[in-house]
Amino acid sequence: MPDYIKTLLPPEVYQHYCYDIEKMKALQAETVGFKAPDVVGKIAPEITPGKYTFKDIQTKPGLKELMIPLMYEKFFRQAGPPLGGTFSEFEIVPTWQYYNALPQLQATLKYKGKAKVDDQGFLDWKSWEGGIPFPRPFGSDRMKAMQFIYNTEMTHRGADGLIAPAASKGWNKKFDPISGSIAHMLIFTIAGRVTDEPLGWLDERAKSLGEFQIRGGPMVQPRDMYGNVTLIVSTLDPNESNKMYAYAAMLRRVRKMSGTDSQDTVVGANVIFDDSGGFNRKLSPDQFPYEYKILADREYLVPAYLVPGDTFYLTSKELEFRNLKMVRRPMIVVELIQKDPAYVYGRTVLYFDKETFDLFLNESYDQKGRLFRVAFNFAWSFNPATGIRNPAYLPSYNMQVEQTAVNWSPGIVPINYWTRGDFSLSKLQHFTK
Numbered sequence: 001m002p003d004y005i006k007t008l009l010p011p012e013v014y015q016h017y018c019y020d021i022e023k024m025k026a027l028q029a030e031t032v033g034f035k036a037p038d039v040v041g042k043i044a045p046e047i048t049p050g051k052y053t054f055k056d057i058q059t060k061p062g063l064k065e066l067m068i069p070l071m072y073e074k075f076f077r078q079a080g081p082p083l084g085g086t087f088s089e090f091e092i093v094p095t096w097q098y099y100n101a102l103p104q105l106q107a108t109l110k111y112k113g114k115a116k117v118d119d120q121g122f123l124d125w126k127s128w129e130g131g132i133p134f135p136r137p138f139g140s141d142r143m144k145a146m147q148f149i150y151n152t153e154m155t156h157r158g159a160d161g162l163i164a165p166a167a168s169k170g171w172n173k174k175f176d177p178i179s180g181s182i183a184h185m186l187i188f189t190i191a192g193r194v195t196d197e198p199l200g201w202l203d204e205r206a207k208s209l210g211e212f213q214i215r216g217g218p219m220v221q222p223r224d225m226y227g228n229v230t231l232i233v234s235t236l237d238p239n240e241s242n243k244m245y246a247y248a249a250m251l252r253r254v255r256k257m258s259g260t261d262s263q264d265t266v267v268g269a270n271v272i273f274d275d276s277g278g279f280n281r282k283l284s285p286d287q288f289p290y291e292y293k294i295l296a297d298r299e300y301l302v303p304a305y306l307v308p309g310d311t312f313y314l315t316s317k318e319l320e321f322r323n324l325k326m327v328r329r330p331m332i333v334v335e336l337i338q339k340d341p342a343y344v345y346g347r348t349v350l351y352f353d354k355e356t357f358d359l360f361l362n363e364s365y366d367q368k369g370r371l372f373r374v375a376f377n378f379a380w381s382f383n384p385a386t387g388i389r390n391p392a393y394l395p396s397y398n399m400q401v402e403q404t405a406v407n408w409s410p411g412i413v414p415i416n417y418w419t420r421g422d423f424s425l426s427k428l429q430h431f432t433k
Contacts, residue, residue: 001306001307001308001309001310001311001312001381001392001410002308002411003308003383004410004411004412004413005017005383005385005386005388005412005413005414006308006385008411008413009413009414013414013416016195016416017101017158017159017195017386017388017414018385018386019101019102019103019385019386019387020102021384021385023102024099024100024101024102024105024387025097025099027099027102027105027106027109028097028098028099028100028105028355029097030109031100031105031108031109031112031132031135032135032136032354032355033135033136034330034355035097035355036095036096036097036098036329036330036354036355037094037095037096037097039299039330040095040299040328040329040330041095041299041328042299043062043065043066043298043299044062044063044065044066046060046062047060047062047063047066047092047301048092049091049092049093049094050091050092051089051090051091051092052089052090052091052092053088053089054076054077054078054088054089057076063076063301066299066300066301066328067300067301068300068302068351068361070361070363070374071302071361075087076088079315079318079319079320080318081173081174081175081402082173082174082402083173083397083402083404084171084175084314084318084319084320084395084404084406085314085319085320085321085376085378085395085397085404085406086318086319086320086321087320087321087322087324088320089324090324090325090326091324091325091326092301092325092326092327092328093304093325093326093327094327095327095328095329096327097355098305098353098355098356098358098382099355099356099387100132100156100158100356100387101156101158101159101194101195101386101387101388102387103194103195104131104132104156104158104194104387105131106131106194107130107131107192107194108130108131108132108135109131110130110131111128111129111130111131112131112135114127114128114129115127115128115129115133115134117139117143117146117147120285121139121140121142121143121146121147121292122146122238122283122284122285123150123236123238123283125210125236125237125238126210128154128192128236129192129200130191130192130193130194130200131192131194132151132154132155132156132357133147133150133151133154134147134148134150134151135151137151141292141293141294142291142292142293144294144332145292145293145294145332145334145335145336146283146292148332148334148350148352148357149279149283149292149334149350150283151352151357152279152352152357152358152359153234153279153280154192154212154236155356155357155358156189156192156194157187157388157389157390157412158195158383158386158387158388158389158414159195159196159386159388159414159415159416160188160189160193160194160195160196160414160416161186161187161188161189161196161414161415161416161417161418162185162186162187162388162390162412162413162414162415163184163185163186163187163412163413163415164184164185164390164409164410164411164412164413165182165183165184165185165409165411166182166183166184166185166217166407166408166409167180167181167182167183167407167408167409168180168181168182168269168405168406168407168408169405169406170269170270170403170404170405170406171319171403171404171405172401172402172403173401173402173403175317175319175404178403179405180221180222181219181220181221181222181225182219182220182221183217183218183219183220184216184217184218184220185215185216185217185409185412186214186215186216186217186218186415186423187213187214187215188213188214188215188216188418188422188423189212189213190202190203190206190211190212190213190214190420191206191207191210191211191212191213191236192212195414195416196416202420203420205420209235209237209240210235210236210237210240211233211234211235211236212234212235212236213233213234214231214232214233214234214420214423215231215232215234215276215277216229216230216231216423217229217230217231224250225249226249227247227249228246228247228248228249229245229246229247229249229425230244230245230246230247230273231244231245231246231247231423231425232244232245232273232276232280234280238282238283238284238285239284239285239286241282241284241287242262242280242282243256244256244257244261244262244273245257245425247425254425257273261273262274263343263344269375269394269396269405269407270373270374270375270396270397270398270403270404270405271362271373271375271396272344272373275362275364275373275375277377277391278359278362278375278377278391278394279348279350279359279362279375288338288339288340288342288343289338289339289340290336290337290338290339291336291337291339292334292335292336292337293334293335293337294332294333294334294335295333295334295335295349296331296332296333297331297332297333297354298330298331299328299329299330299331300328300329300331300351301326301327301328301329302326302327302329302331302360303324303325303326303327303378303379303380304325304326304327305379305380305381305382305389306379306380306381306382306392306410307381307382307383307384308383310323310325311323312324312325312379312393314393314406314408319404319406321378321379321393329353329354329355330353330354330355331351331352331353331354331360332351332352332354333349333350333351333352334349334350334352335347335348335349335350336348336349336350338367341367343367344366344367344372345364345365345366345367345372345373346365346366346367346368346369347364347365347369348362348363348364348365349361349362349363349365350362350363356389358377358380358389359377360376360377360378361374361375361376361377362374362375362376366400370400371399371400372398372399372400373396373397373398373399374396374397374399375394375395375396375397376393376394376395376396377391377394378391378393378394378395379391379392379393380392381410381411381412386414388412388414390409390412391409392408392409392410393406393407393408393410394406394407394408394409395407
């Protein structure tokens with residue numbers, strides 16, 4: 001994987017986003033209270049760094065103990081239908097410390113303890129001023145589970161503005177192509193800004209309305225969708241829905257999407273809009289409310305961050321991940337039980353990294369308890385010099401009809417000149433021209 005950030009940015013801009021790596025590591029440990037290498041290695045210690053294949057299942061039972069059940073049962077096997085995104089071999093590498101970008105860590109420590117929750121665990125958004133809101137989750141299991149979700153949804157990827165190409169392709173259970181698209185992914189953080197002026201809130205509108213982030217998705221392919229745009233403005237207030245808009249280029253019309261529209265599937269993926277990026281649902285006491293539980297607090301064997309120089313890829317015929325590196329990571333497993341029978345999912349299980357609060361896996365079950373859709377943030381790209389990270393390979397599945405889709409977005413780059421005006425629909429609809 002190339003170092004896209006260093007290659008594409010002018011040298012002076014690149015240096016603006018580079019920080020002392022050892023300082024980031026030290027502040028990360030101070031922020032969360034541990035280093036990942038110090039808290040793993042307890043489960044199946046006989047599984048040591050080295051190369052493994054699916055044939056080792058017969059002789060190394062510790063692999064089953066270490067891996068997430070769904071990954072072990074459905075994807076660690078010889079390549080072939082009905083599901084893609086499998087892996088038949090991998091290399092375990094020693095656990096290393098993951099870290100956030102320096103400005104985000106400094107903001108977290110500066111505002112540590114200021115973010116508050118109510119007696120049900122919902123965020124008092126006006127108490128949050130910046131950084132990771134709950135670097136050391138506290139309280140009951142319900143509250144801790146909610147705080148892990150808040151940490152993930154309010155994560156900072158290392159720059160206030162980020163852009164990347166995003167390609168996706170889908171296949172049926174016979175591996176016949178059924179969909180394909182190319183879009184731009186735009187992420188503009190407008191609250192808790194730490195890398196580019198203005199710092200903190202972007203403007204008074206963001207502060208008064210509790211707007212957190214704007215995401216844009218101008219479409220390039222397929223041809224009949226060229227120029228279509230989705231726009232999501234996420235809000236911090238538990239009582240306010242995220243705002244979602246869709247521009248249809250053929251009709252030259254903008255539609256504001258409702259709460260039920262957010263349950264529609266995203267083009268070229270097996271996820272709903274509510275789960276774009278892995279999980280994007282509003283934690284609300286009234287709108288599709290949940291019960292929250294912690295199912296596990298333990299280490300798992302998962303794909304390691306991709307860093308410049310890695311050669312990880314997906315084969316075009318067998319849909320198999322190759323050159324995969326796996327690593328022991330401390331993780332939290334959270335269960336959400338939906339109280340409203342009108343919602344598409346009755347139950348969702350989320351796997352989070354405890355060190356960075358990155359979301360790795362979303363397992364969503366229908367109202368009858370059957371596994372419906374699965375979304376992985378399977379392989380994250382990570383730039384050690386800047387602390388910038390982003391999900392680079394995102395396989396998703398409809399398990400009931402055995403469809404596979406994979407989204408690729410490895411080349412994320414900071415943008416430091418965006419304004420709110422750049423995210424008006426009139427601007428975005430011309431983005432691809």
